[in-house]
Amino acid sequence: MLAELSRDEHELLARIAHRSFIDRRTQGEIASEFGMSRPKVQRLLDRARSAGVVEIHIDVPPGLDLDLESRLAETFHLTESVVSPSHPDAESQRGAVARNAARYLERSLRDGDVVAISHGRDTGAVPHYFHPAAPIDCVFASAMGGSSRIDVPTNPNEISQALAERCGGRAQSLYAPAHVQSPSVRRGLLQHEAVTQTLQMAAGADMALVGIGGTDDGCTMVRSGCLTIEEMGRLRSEGAVGDVLGNYVDVHGEHIKSPHSRRLIGLSIDQLRQIETVVAVVSGDEKPLSILGVLHAGIVDVLIVDERNAKAVLDMASNGGT
Amino acid sequence: MLAELSRDEHELLARIAHRSFIDRRTQGEIASEFGMSRPKVQRLLDRARSAGVVEIHIDVPPGLDLDLESRLAETFHLTESVVSPSHPDAESQRGAVARNAARYLERSLRDGDVVAISHGRDTGAVPHYFHPAAPIDCVFASAMGGSSRIDVPTNPNEISQALAERCGGRAQSLYAPAHVQSPSVRRGLLQHEAVTQTLQMAAGADMALVGIGGTDDGCTMVRSGCLTIEEMGRLRSEGAVGDVLGNYVDVHGEHIKSPHSRRLIGLSIDQLRQIETVVAVVSGDEKPLSILGVLHAGIVDVLIVDERNAKAVLDMASNGGT
């Protein structure tokens, strides 16, 4: 990418680049110095950068891989991605990712914002690291129902509550289960104003903080009792690789419709797509395929993830086409 | 210069710098992404550069030392300096320097320009390398008289003539010797319109192309017969280290007045200072002190020189104080 320049061309590009980047002269000064028009200086500077005559290196703290973040963001059309360095064990890995999610919230939340909150272990780890410098007057609204089977701190209501406490905001709880026995019970619940109010608030949120679930038998949806192991197996056999708020997708990001989806209480994929900024927090070695599917679904705007998953997802995306 | 940053600070600077320099986002985009004002992003970017988080490296063709050129220009308040790579023998070294001078003329000369021309071997080598892409309608005016004792191509008239031919311009010759027997003869010559016209044109030039002479017994001023070896020795004992157009200066740039200066036909130091752009072309291992003195005199705007002289001059300037 550098060889095809003649010596004279190379010298000219180097001189102009030096004047611009090192001596910090303006393009106008350089133009008159070299006897050319300003646009020409600009074009030569562009050429110097693309030909590799100018190399900009950024000294990054150890462990950080900003190029990886950029590639991830570019490949999947994200507005941003944050990759945590690898940790040996799952717990500290989750902590590192959650910490980055907390940092993201701290710098992005504004007074008046509404944030839709999902369930899950990754999402649930975020409040612990959330310490805004100044109070933020915002609302955290549960985007799906709860389950008494799983640990309290991984239910949306509790996560919302914890986040609200940390920043002086308000939690809007959803007093409903994540999953009911039949579509008719679901319809009944959706008549209650207490339920619809929260769901509508979540649907109209400025931001959503969600986890990405896997399809193994130990995933949150199974542990919480939303799905039986048999149902999970059926979803897998239909191609499901992961979910957001219980909405399963295949590796291409296509939504997989199944009976259980009509018994869920929470935002749909289409509702998520309406939300300006959907932030996904994910860690865990079983997740690469799940992440890939969800990213292909075009739901996520900001991905906060660990290095192993990030690399695996990029590998699959570039090798597997698309 | 990098250690005093905390890990968090370093990470922030690196992230912002990456977004700006690698991803080429605007400061405004970065500001809203990181939840800060645009001026703050700018300040952080400045800090990232001065703290060394951003390193800009320019791939320069072998032999070129652009940092050396910049230091030279900054130290002596030049608008520009061009340093040629070292050559083992004096002749090819002179050629390389002259070639750079020719390049400089090619890119700087404009229709209508008047260029004052000095004598000397370095200046005399320039026309050989001068090949403007398009004709330039300019005038080369001799800035001092000639001498029949030295090789023709080192006399101002012949240099002017050669340059004019190469670019389709015009030469304004000075029909007078560089040096006469007495001040009264000089006064007489300066009555002649033919003489004053050229000198006035040279004095009002937009640019001057000059050599820098040494004070050894083989220098152009002695070889041309302008000075005897005895006079040269006297000048040396009075502190002279070099000259421009026969005007001698000491190492601090102070003009050394001597009887011979009242027998010279050419521009004075003050007249040279009036000229917008004085370009000095110098090579030769005996020249460092001469160059230092002339640079201190504040005559030169553009220095075109070889690497050995450049380094020697900078060394002396930094070690010897100013």
Place this chain on the structure above:
DNA sequence: CTCTGAGCTGAGCAATTGCTCAACGGAGGC
């Protein structure tokens, strides 16, 4: 010799950047 099209050029304008300045806030002295 004319025509065509690719590539280059600089004028002109919109977007971005750099910079100044008044206001603010927090640490330290009285």
Place this chain on the structure above:
DNA sequence: GCCTCCGTTGAGCAATTGCTCAGCTCAGAG
């Protein structure tokens, strides 16, 4: 407690930069 001073902040404007576009040159085809 109050005051002063120093460093930080973002609004606002001037300078710089990026970009588009019409005009140009020049090589090659007809």
